[in-house]
Amino acid sequence: MSSMASRFAWIFAIVCLPGLANDQKTLPPVQVTAPAYTSHHGGYLISGDFKVDPRMPSIVFPSQPLVAEDVLSVEPVYLANDDYLVVQECASADCSRASLVRVWHPGGVATEIQNDPNRILIRHENKYWIWVKRLPLASAMGCSDCNDEHFYTSFEPFSPPMVLMPNGELAAYNREALLAARDQDPVPVKTQSHEGSTFVVTYADGSTVRIRRMHAEH
Template identity: 70%
Template sequence: MLRQTWVFIAICAPGGVVGQNTLAPVQVTAPAYTSHHGGYLISGDFRTDPHLPSVVFPSQALVTDDILSVQPTYLADDDYLVVQECASVDCSRASIVRVWNPSGAATASQNSENRILIQHENKYWIWLKHFPEPLACADCQSHYYTSFEPFSPPMVLMPSGELAAFNKDAILEARAENPVPVTSQSHEGSTFVVTYEDGTTVRIRRMHADH
């Protein structure tokens, strides 16, 4: 489903006008929603699709040495913001790139918890999952889930570790629920701003060294 949707968008974008590249007098000199700053070309050219109202993805595939900037400005209680990428040719299997909980980045980050250095061209997408507040266990180190199964189907997040084991039934029940839908999206210059149904707000940018 993800793959088919992206192919459709690639054919129709930008603006849903098919065959736009046949207009010889029109020259597109730069992608939409871009700026230059500090030696980087910065783009906010991300979008959602009516068929996948919970998923944010780049209009053009992320490539090696891109920096994906994902900044949750507000993350609602018990929300988990997820970046996944395809882990199989047909994208029926996905891998976790990064997860944020209300305390910040829950999975490994390098120099910045809000910036991801893209190692290889692939399909990447961003979505939001809500889990009910977990019941605390005596040996748990955090009030939020902080570890996750590295591979799963797309739009599936499976917490792991002691806290997850203690809340296994609640997690399995929540797994059947859809991701949190997007309710508004806008471009603020070269930044894509998306707000979800429960108020979570995220600012997203793509950066690449401007050689």
């Protein structure tokens, strides 16, 4: 497991437990109950309440746990040529094992989608996080089964957190380069801001992502 992944396992238990973040604040005689950076549309509370923990400056978390029937909107505005945008969720109680939810490469969404390439329907409450991994540019030269692909489109469904493991013919052909990149830390966040109820994050190499959570109001 990489150093980033090992730090993640115990830090996540602190920063993402339900009820610890964004507690109701009371200032008599005014009571503030609405979370920051929200709007209402079509029966949904739309929230940009995400954060980057300073102890893991590459990882974006929802400030409140995602629950069943939430919609996570992740829109890659721009991805650098060797960047892969990743959404993972915990696949074990201590988050030492993660499940791949979705991946984007500079050409678009790389993995299976439900309906919209930039929207993820949350099936169950869990811990989710968003990050960017830089992978070496894929070379298909001389690979008869790679179909001149330029980006990886197939990945191992389970891995340690913050580890992205391409598989298939193209990955096998680029095995040594991928092994060398596996334990490198994710791309760090350079800036983060809110545009209304949208969280906008820009990474050190210029990749930019817009993130929102849509929570049904019923």
